[in-house]
Amino acid sequence: MNTDEKKNKHFIEKIIEDDLANGRVPGGEIVTRFPPEPNGYLHLGHAKSIILNFSLAEQYGGRCHLRLDDTNPEKEDMEYINAIQSDIRWLGFDWGDHLYHASDYYQQLYEIAVSLIKENKAYVDSLTPEQMKEYRGTLTQPGKNSPDRDRSIEENLRLFEEMKEGKHPEGSYLLRAKLDMASPNLNLRDPALYRIKFAHHPRTGDTWCIYPMYDYTHPISDAIEGVTHSICTLEFEDHRPAYDWATSIDHIDHTPHQYEFARLNINYTVMSKRKLLFLVKNKLVDGWDDPRMPTLVGVRRRGYSPEALNMFIARVGVAKVESVVDFALLEFCVREDLNKRAKRVMAVLKPLKVTVTNYPEGETELIEVENNPEDPGAGTRKIPFSRTLYIEQEDFMEVPMKGYRRLFPGNEVRFKGAYYLTAQEVVQDEEGHVIEVLCTYDPESRGGTTPDERKVRGTIHWVSAAHAVEATVRLYDKLFLTENPGERTGNYLDDINHDSLVTLTECKVEPSLVQSTPGEYLQFMRNGYFTLDTSDSSPESLVFNRTVTLKDSWTRKKGQ
RNA sequence: UGGGAUGUAGUGUAAGGGUAACACAGCAGUUUCUGGUACUGCAUUUAGGGGUUCGAAUCCCUUCAUCCCAGCCA
Numbered sequence: 081m082n083t084d085e086k087k088n089k090h091f092i093e094k095i096i097e098d099d100l101a102n103g104r105v106p107g108g109e110i111v112t113r114f115p116p117e118p119n120g121y122l123h124l125g126h127a128k129s130i131i132l133n134f135s136l137a138e139q140y141g142g143r144c145h146l147r148l149d150d151t152n153p154e155k156e157d158m159e160y161i162n163a164i165q166s167d168i169r170w171l172g173f174d175w176g177d178h179l180y181h182a183s184d185y186y187q188q189l190y191e192i193a194v195s196l197i198k199e200n201k202a203y204v205d206s207l208t209p210e211q212m213k214e215y216r217g218t219l220t221q222p223g224k225n226s227p228d229r230d231r232s233i234e235e236n237l238r239l240f241e242e243m244k245e246g247k248h249p250e251g252s253y254l255l256r257a258k259l260d261m262a263s264p265n266l267n268l269r270d271p272a273l274y275r276i277k278f279a280h281h282p283r284t285g286d287t288w289c290i291y292p293m294y295d296y297t298h299p300i301s302d303a304i305e306g307v308t309h310s311i312c313t314l315e316f317e318d319h320r321p322a323y324d325w326a327t328s329i330d331h332i333d334h335t336p337h338q339y340e341f342a343r344l345n346i347n348y349t350v351m352s353k354r355k356l357l358f359l360v361k362n363k364l365v366d367g368w369d370d371p372r373m374p375t376l377v378g379v380r381r382r383g384y385s386p387e388a389l390n391m392f393i394a395r396v397g398v399a400k401v402e403s404v405v406d407f408a409l410l411e412f413c414v415r416e417d418l419n420k421r422a423k424r425v426m427a428v429l430k431p432l433k434v435t436v437t438n439y440p441e442g443e444t445e446l447i448e449v450e451n452n453p454e455d456p457g458a459g460t461r462k463i464p465f466s467r468t469l470y471i472e473q474e475d476f477m478e479v480p481m482k483g484y485r486r487l488f489p490g491n492e493v494r495f496k497g498a499y500y501l502t503a504q505e506v507v508q509d510e511e512g513h514v515i516e517v518l519c520t521y522d523p524e525s526r527g528g529t530t531p532d533e534r535k536v537r538g539t540i541h542w543v544s545a546a547h548a549v550e551a552t553v554r555l556y557d558k559l560f561l562t563e564n565p566g567e568r569t570g571n572y573l574d575d576i577n578h579d580s581l582v583t584l585t586e587c588k589v590e591p592s593l594v595q596s597t598p599g600e601y602l603q604f605m606r607n608g609y610f611t612l613d614t615s616d617s618s619p620e621s622l623v624f625n626r627t628v629t630l631k632d633s634w635t636r637k638k639g640q
Numbered sequence: 641u642g643g644g645a646u647g648u649a650g651u652g653u654a655a656g657g658g659u660a661a662c663a664c665a666g667c668a669g670u671u672u673c674u675g676g677u678a679c680u681g682c683a684u685u686u687a688g689g690g691g692u693u694c695g696a697a698u699c700c701c702u703u704c705a706u707c708c709c710a711g712c713c714a
Contacts, residue, residue, distance in 0.1 A: 088654060117714050152713060209712065218710055220642045254712055264643040266710050275712040294714050318644055318709050340645085342707095347651085395663065397653045399646095402707050406651050409664050419677060454677070485675070494673055528673050539673050606674045634675040 090398035092132070092339055096140060096309060106334070110142035111308045114168070115182075115298065117149045118160035118282070120353035121368040121375045122167045124389075124410075128344040131393045133311060134173040145305055146175040150183050151297050153281035161282065163368075167376040171386050178305075182297050183283045185304055189292045190244070192300065192331045193255060193273060197236045201329070202273055203229055204239040205254045212254075215261070216269055222262035223269045229258065243276055246289045250276045257296070259325065267322045271295050295319060299326035302336040310336045313343040314400065344396060345404040347563040349374045350572055364576065365559070369615075371625050372559040372580050382556060383601065383611030383627030388417040407558065414628050418601050418609045423451050426463060426496070426541045427589040427604040427624075429553055431470035433516040433545065436501065439467040444544070447527075449497040463590050465498045468545040470588045472606075475540040476517055478506055483637065485538035487517065493538040496605065500525035500536055541605040548588035551622035554613070555582040587624075594619060606630065 089097070099105050112133040116126060137144035146168060150156050168175070196202040205228045207215060217223030231239075243253050255274035263269055273296045278289050299322075302310045310323070316338070323338045345351060351374055359365045359373070368375050371382035379389070392413040396405050444466045452458035471487065480488040487493050492502040499521040507516035524530050528539075557580045566572030589604075596602065598614040602624070609627040617623035 090653090115714090119714080149714065155713075205712095212712075213710075216710055218642085221710095222642090223710090251712065256712095266643080269710085272712055277712085291712095293712075298714085314645070315708055316714090320644090342646090395652075399653070401646055401652090403652060406664065409652070412664060415676090424674080449673095453672095453674085483675090496673060536673090538675085541674075603674085603676085606676070630674075630676050632675070637675080 091400065092136065092309070092311060092341065092398060093139075095339060096136065099308070100140065105308050106306070109308075110137065110140045111145065111306050112137050112142065112311060113145040113147050113302065113305065113307050115147045115149045115301075116164050117152070117155070118157060118164060119152070119155040120160060120357055121163055121377055123351055123353070123356065123376065124346060124349075124374045124379070125344045125351045126167075127171060127376060127389055128393050128396065129311070129313075130168055130171055130173060131390060132341070132398060134168075134175075136309070136311075142308070143178060144173070144175060145178040145180055145307070147180040147182065147301060147305070149294070149298065149301075150181050150281070150283060151291055151294060153277060153279040153291065156282055158282045163377065170376065170380060171389065180301070180305060181283055182292075182301050183281065185297070185301055186284060186288055186292070188304065189297060189300060190290075192329070193292070193296075194237065194240065195331055196257070196273075196329065197240060197255075198233060199330070200233055200258065202236070202255055202257050203231050204236045204243070205229075205256050205270075206252065207254070209251065216266065217261070219266070222264075225261050226256075226270070229270070240274075243274070243290050244288075246278070248276060250278060252276065255290075257325070265318055265321055267295065267319050268325075271322055295322045296326055299323040299336070299338075300332065303327050303332045303334045306334055307336040310338045312338060312340055314340050314402065315343075316340055340400065341398050342400055342402050344393075345402075346374065346407055346410060347404050348407045348558045348560050348565070350560070350565050355572060364573075371554070371556050371613075381614055382625055383418075383609060384414050385417050385421070385601065388414040391417060404564070411628050415609070415631065418603065418627065420454050421452070422601040422603040422609055423458065424449075424453070424603045424605050425590055425593060426543050427551070427553070427587060427593070427607065427610070428470045428472055428541065428543050428548075429584055429587045429604070429607065430473040431586070431588045432473045432476055432514070434469045434471050434501070434542070435516060435518050436467050436469065436521050437504070437518050438520045441467055443467065444546070447497050461592055463497070463592070464544045464547040465495075466544045466546055469495070469542045470545055470548060471495075471517075471540055471542050476503070476514065478514055481638070486540055487519075487538070491538075492522075492536050493540055494525075494528050494536045495542045496539050497528055498526070498542070499523070499528070500530065541607075543588045543590050545588070547591050549591055549594055549622065550585075551587045551589045551593070551624060553584045553587045553610070553624045553626065555584065555626045556580060557582075589622070589624075593622060596622070601627075603630075 114130050114133045134144045205226050254272050256270045259268045261269045272293050274290045277291050317340045320338050369377035369381045444464050446462040447465050448460050450460050475486045477488045487503050489503050501519040501521045505518045506514045509515050559580050560575045561577045562575045565575040596612045598612045602610045604610050608629040610624045613623040613625050
């Protein structure tokens with residue numbers, strides 16, 4: 081492998097290429113795996129791991145397994161097992177026949193445990209959890225051996241068998257590896273291998289009442305499946321010696337290796353399943369798929385595309401430095417992708433009535449507009465224009481501020497795709513609010529240009545009042561107000577953005593939108609990207625979610 | 641004060657002894673039937689200190705900072 085080929089590769093790619101080049105990969109096929117615990121929904125952090133593992137396998141012609149790490153029946157659920165699979169498929173990956181569960185290996189794991197006991201490498205301990213803690217020592221002090229450490233092999237075998245048969249209550253006994261209670265690495269101080277749990281397992285039901293621990297199950301599962309590169313996050317670095325111990329015992333004839341990378345953090349959000357579960361359970365959000373959630377189901381409902389997510393993860397990179405990625409990068413990737421594919425439509429969120437005084441009453445004409453200027457192949461559609469229209473309240477100012485290019489008295493602007501209109505006068509309610517703008521139009525400007533080629537500074541969107549469809553539009557913003565929720569007070573809930581959802585009703589959208597389908601990517605012209613909500617929308621009552629705003633240099637300038 | 645890791649523009653990530661770069665964010669401008677897109681330009685970087693070397697982000701020493709580990713969770 082010459083060094084040129086290593087350029088711009090991340091460290092895991094370099095390791096793999098090195099292993100491949102030096103014949104360290106059995107059969108030359110690299111095998112990775114994504115091993116989620118089915119105790120919650122997948123989030124953006126998992127997306128990084130999924131994309132890393134699956135694309136590495138793709139890139140080097142290997143395979144990637146999906147393995148549900150279901151060793152703790154108390155927290156795990158069939159609902160999650162199913163959701164995980166659909167999320168990974170949505171992201172664009174396929175594990176083929178390689179769907180596994182740690183629970184598939186329970187029998188084998190048990191038999192290996194029995195062998196370890198016979199080899200005097202594991203023992204049954206009767207220390208209480210409190211005693212365990214005491215005996216473990218601290219970060220700076222070594223632990224001490226449990227009095228049970230020297231129990232005879234026969235006794236250990238008998239006890240373990242009884243544990244398995246359910247003869248002992250939870251917490252009474254534990255199977256532990258006999259490693260080193262004085263190790264500076266706490267994970268090596270006789271780690272627990274099996275605990276007793278009388279819990280119903282989503283897949284194995286009540287077959288077992290002893291369940292294997294992560295440090296024992298995970299490496300052996302990897303070995304059984306022939307995983308070559310077992311990629312996990314940084315906090316497992318300390319567990320690598322335990323991983324290496326488990327994969328080097330007899331009864332295992334394949335040696336996978338563990339590599340650790342930095343998990344994905346994004347500012348203005350939280351990414352722990354515990355916190356996300358809390359938000360869901362306490363109804364701080366609408367569920368795991370609330371569009372403000374960083375879950376895959378959430379961002380999907382919000383209108384993010386899997387392509388945008390893949391682009392995002394690619395740009396974030398893979399390294400060992402703990403880092404926090406800007407939410408702005410995610411939004412950039414979403415816009416980048418949606419700009420190319422979203423169908424442009426007219427939608428007025430906060431309507432202001434406009435009457436075209438010199439346009440014939442009762443007449444309607446159809447204006448042809450392009451569906452996507454970035455994609456000529458997207459074609460055109462026709463939208464109705466008439467005497468009474470709605471425009472955005474923000475697109476009219478009775479007294480224009482400096483730099484304002486939209487509609488104001490005496491100013492001529494283009495109504496996108498239709499005509500040039502000039503504001504003549506306003507109609508106010510008794511409180512002095514402008515409730516209607518009276519305009520005149522230039523019949524020669526049809527289509528948005530004039531024979532004399534005169535320029536207008538502004539182009540605004542509009543809908544025809546008589547043809548518009550009413551819709552509800554949900555404007556989503558960041559769920560948290562601060563970059564690092566909880567940093568200031570210690571409680572992330574203190575930083576929740578209570579204005580993260582603004583619901584607008586009586587929005588006016590162009591009639592073609594009644595045919596919109598969930599999953600369709602839309603751009604509300606000059607406003608943002610939107611998509612039909614998957615659960616609350618119906619043809620009679622449209623509900624759109626804002627995916628992300630358009631970049632807006634005007635409100636920024638205005639605000640300064 | 642044990643062990644494991646990590647420090648490159650504001651944020652991510654490259655550069656593996658030879659001119660510190662790319663993207664996002666920021667700022668300024670050009671184009672435009674979206675104040676979008678596209679395009680152009682500007683500003684800002686090797687944690688500190690020593691050393692080796694003609695030459696150091698890169699090698700050595702040292703200091704500092706940050707993160708992870710004391711579940712019968714994963």
